Amino acid sequence: MENNNKKENVQELEKNIVITKNSRMKAEVRLKFYSFWLNTGVAISSIIIVIINVIILVFPDYDRKHILTFVSLFYSLLILISSLLIWSRNFEIRANNFKDCYLRLDKLLRELKSTNDEIKIGKKYDSILKKFENHETVDYIDAMLEFNIKQKKDQSSYKKMRLITLNEKIKHYFFKIIRILFYILIVIAPLIFSYYLIFCIKS
Numbered sequence: 001m002e003n004n005n006k007k008e009n010v011q012e013l014e015k016n017i018v019i020t021k022n023s024r025m026k027a028e029v030r031l032k033f034y035s036f037w038l039n040t041g042v043a044i045s046s047i048i049i050v051i052i053n054v055i056i057l058v059f060p061d062y063d064r065k066h067i068l069t070f071v072s073l074f075y076s077l078l079i080l081i082s083s084l085l086i087w088s089r090n091f092e093i094r095a096n097n098f099k100d101c102y103l104r105l106d107k108l109l110r111e112l113k114s115t116n117d118e119i120k121i122g123k124k125y126d127s128i129l130k131k132f133e134n135h136e137t138v139d140y141i142d143a144m145l146e147f148n149i150k151q152k153k154d155q156s157s158y159k160k161m162r163l164i165t166l167n168e169k170i171k172h173y174f175f176k177i178i179r180i181l182f183y184i185l186i187v188i189a190p191l192i193f194s195y196y197l198i199f200c201i202k203s
Helices: 002-058 065-089 091-115 118-131 137-151 166-202
Strands: none
Touching: 002 065, 002 091, 002 118, 002 137, 002 166, 065 091, 091 118, 137 166
């Protein structure tokens, strides 16, 4: 009976470490996504502002300078907001911290498998959690959804995680849509604007 309890405790701890490790991996990916596309947005906006200034200089009689001035102001504000977000949220630093965390958890997982000492490993696990920022709910849901998919192919040991709820699935797809819209705003919008500039010049 005692051996069975010990085995169950080890499996439960192993499950918790695996969930936390994968949630932190999802958090790293999420933060790097925001960092990359916000920096890309700043770069694209800067290029557009340069193009606008060149147009104003090359075409001094351009009859829609007021539109270009308004657009230039808009993209200047976009650069300011994006830069403030990048600076205040520290996406890259936090992403690297999450990476450091899940690497430590991965090492801890291997140690647990080799020793089966749930008390010692449990203390180390708690210590690691106290040192690092916690992941967001969306990261946990992403990790659990991934486990749910794997469960259909692998029915062994700690991988038997609980199924995510309908509400969690809705949150997962909602944030996925937000990321797609964010990508469209950063990449597609400037292309449409560039086309508009060409159209204006020809007219």
